[in-house]
Amino acid sequence: MKPMISEDAFAVLLAQTGLPLSTEQKKTLHGAYGYVEQIAARISGPRPREVEPAMIFRAGAK
Amino acid sequence: MAPPLTITEASSLIAAGKLSPVELTQDCLERIEALNPVLNSFILVTADRAMADARAAEARISKHGPKGPLDGIPIAHKDIYNTAGIRTTGHSRLLEHNIPEKDATTVAKLAEAGTVMLGKLATHEFAMGGPSFDLPWPPARNPWNPDHFTGGSSSGTGAAVPPGLILGGTGSDTGGSIRGPATLCGIAGIKPTYGLCSRAGVLPLSFTLDHTGPMAWTVEDCAILLQAMAGYDPDDPASADRPVPNFRAEINGGVKGLRIGVIRHYHEVDHAVGEPTRNALDDALSVLQDLGAEIRDVKLSPLADYAACAWMILTTEAYAVHEPWLKSEFNSYGELLRDRLALGGLTRGVDYVQAMRRRRELCVEMASMMAGLDVLVTAVQPNDAPRIDEVPKWAMFEKPSLMAPFNVTGYPAISVCTGFGPGGLPLGMQLVAKPFAEPLLFRAAHAYETATPWRTRRPEMKVEASGVA
Numbered sequence: 001m002k003p004m005i006s007e008d009a010f011a012v013l014l015a016q017t018g019l020p021l022s023t024e025q026k027k028t029l030h031g032a033y034g035y036v037e038q039i040a041a042r043i044s045g046p047r048p049r050e051v052e053p054a055m056i057f058r059a060g061a062k
Numbered sequence: 063m064a065p066p067l068t069i070t071e072a073s074s075l076i077a078a079g080k081l082s083p084v085e086l087t088q089d090c091l092e093r094i095e096a097l098n099p100v101l102n103s104f105i106l107v108t109a110d111r112a113m114a115d116a117r118a119a120e121a122r123i124s125k126h127g128p129k130g131p132l133d134g135i136p137i138a139h140k141d142i143y144n145t146a147g148i149r150t151t152g153h154s155r156l157l158e159h160n161i162p163e164k165d166a167t168t169v170a171k172l173a174e175a176g177t178v179m180l181g182k183l184a185t186h187e188f189a190m191g192g193p194s195f196d197l198p199w200p201p202a203r204n205p206w207n208p209d210h211f212t213g214g215s216s217s218g219t220g221a222a223v224p225p226g227l228i229l230g231g232t233g234s235d236t237g238g239s240i241r242g243p244a245t246l247c248g249i250a251g252i253k254p255t256y257g258l259c260s261r262a263g264v265l266p267l268s269f270t271l272d273h274t275g276p277m278a279w280t281v282e283d284c285a286i287l288l289q290a291m292a293g294y295d296p297d298d299p300a301s302a303d304r305p306v307p308n309f310r311a312e313i314n315g316g317v318k319g320l321r322i323g324v325i326r327h328y329h330e331v332d333h334a335v336g337e338p339t340r341n342a343l344d345d346a347l348s349v350l351q352d353l354g355a356e357i358r359d360v361k362l363s364p365l366a367d368y369a370a371c372a373w374m375i376l377t378t379e380a381y382a383v384h385e386p387w388l389k390s391e392f393n394s395y396g397e398l399l400r401d402r403l404a405l406g407g408l409t410r411g412v413d414y415v416q417a418m419r420r421r422r423e424l425c426v427e428m429a430s431m432m433a434g435l436d437v438l439v440t441a442v443q444p445n446d447a448p449r450i451d452e453v454p455k456w457a458m459f460e461k462p463s464l465m466a467p468f469n470v471t472g473y474p475a476i477s478v479c480t481g482f483g484p485g486g487l488p489l490g491m492q493l494v495a496k497p498f499a500e501p502l503l504f505r506a507a508h509a510y511e512t513a514t515p516w517r518t519r520r521p522e523m524k525v526e527a528s529g530v531a
Contacts, residue, residue, distance in 0.1 A: 013408055017404070017407035018389055019388055019389060019392055019404055019407060020392050020393075021392070021404070025400075025401070025404070028401055029401065029404055029405060029408070032401075032405060032456055032459070033405070033408065035456065035459040036405055036408060036409065038370075039370040039373055039374055040374070040409070040410070040413045040416075042366060042367060042370040043367075043370050043374055043413065043416045043417045043420045044413070044416045045420075047419065047423070051419050051422065051423070052419065052422065053415055053418035053419050053421070053422060054270075054418045054419075054421040054422040054425060055270060061299075
């Protein structure tokens with residue numbers, strides 16, 4: 001799936017990870033990044049701002 | 063050599079003094095010697111330990127009788143379960159020489175129940191990357207046809223049970239890694255309720271999705287294994303502090319009157335399965351209906367919503383686990399895992415939080431829908447096992463996983479064999495129950511399993527003195 005992110009922006013994203021990637025590995029990840037964009041969009045649908053995550057901190061938990 | 067025994071059969075024979083744990087263990091070791099070169103299901107065979115366990119069981123049983131149904135029963139552990147003094151690798155070059163000092167909690171519990179440990183079983187690298195051909199050990203192969211995939215990541219357990227190399231074993235399930243290989247290898251496997259079985263001492267993949275559980279030839283054997291594995295463990299922060307019920311107490315209760323919901327849109331629309339899988343599932347539903355269950359279709363949010371939520375959580379948490387090694391030893395991972403993990407480094411913090419918010423919404427939806435039902439049914443895998451060299455690197459993106467919804471919600475799910483496809487490879491379905499309703503889940507799955515002929519058929523891998531015939 002072709003990603004929407006530009007190659008320049010993707011290069012910045014990759015650099016932030018600090019992973020020692022070869023050119024070939026970067027190309028492979030770029031090719032799959034479209035899936036990540038699609039998934040991120042699917043889970044970010046509109047919801048009331050007070051909706052909390054599934055994991056909530058419990059005071060006193062051991 | 064006689065056909066393999068189930069745990070239920072072997073434990074009855076041992077209790078009656080008609081079967082020796084030593085002979086049973088020797089039988090398994092002979093099968094391993096003959097078949098493992100083809101199946102690659104074991105990456106380490108602990109024959110000396112197994113024989114010592116078996117002799118100890120025999121001596122104990124001859125004096126006091128068996129301490130339970132697992133006394134003297136040979137099993138093995140997925141190689142992400144820590145075993146004290148015995149190499150635990152995660153099937154990865156990174157841990158090739160790793161020898162833990164302490165057993166995983168579930169390993170210790172199974173040993174305490176009297177099991178005989180035969181060794182460590184193949185997995186996808188760190189329970190995520192496979193099938194891989196660039197690791198120190200080859201991937202496990204399907205006993206029904208070794209050219210085909212076992213499913214993963216509990217691939218060695220799936221491959222070892224059908225031809226009787228082990229009577230049962232451990233698996234782990236983060237996105238389907240027990241149910242997937244159980245289905246493709248034609249056995250039973252249960253992902254218990256999140257929190258029922260400790261994960262302490264098991265190499266983590268995704269903290270909020272990881273489950274440990276058993277795999278075996280039958281549903282009842284899974285119940286026996288889970289009985290030993292389950293229970294509160296203060297060393298696992300997700301462990302549920304509640305009593306463990308008797309998982310076999312109502313196993314023969316049948317399905318009469320049970321309300322079964324079929325999530326038909328999952329396997330007919332959202333991830334349309336192949337015709338053999340669909341026909342076998344429809345036949346299975348007819349069996350359950352004939353046994354007295356009330357069957358009706360139900361609807362949930364699209365499968366892709368659950369799968370997206372699962373992928374975002376799994377990959378981000380897995381990246382958090384592996385980031386230090388990825389930065390220092392990136393190329394020590396197999397290609398499949400390092401590429402899959404690296405994507406997790408590209409997700410944003412806000413995406414993870416949004417996935418966790420969506421998770422809560424999906425849990426509420428599932429609970430609301432289950433309020434009027436006892437059991438859910440859908441497919442596990444879209445088809446029978448593909449060839450082992452035809453599994454795409456990004457398969458998880460191409461179609462949403464049919465198993466992920468029950469990792470996202472933590473509901474218990476068991477896969478059972480529903481027959482065989484045209485090429486003789488197994489098919490399956492999964493049954494799902496409310497959290498901590500494992501006794502009812504075993505009851506429904508056992509009713510189906512014992513009403514159908516699939517447990518009478520084992521793969522035709524003949525064990526000869528000189529190897530595989």
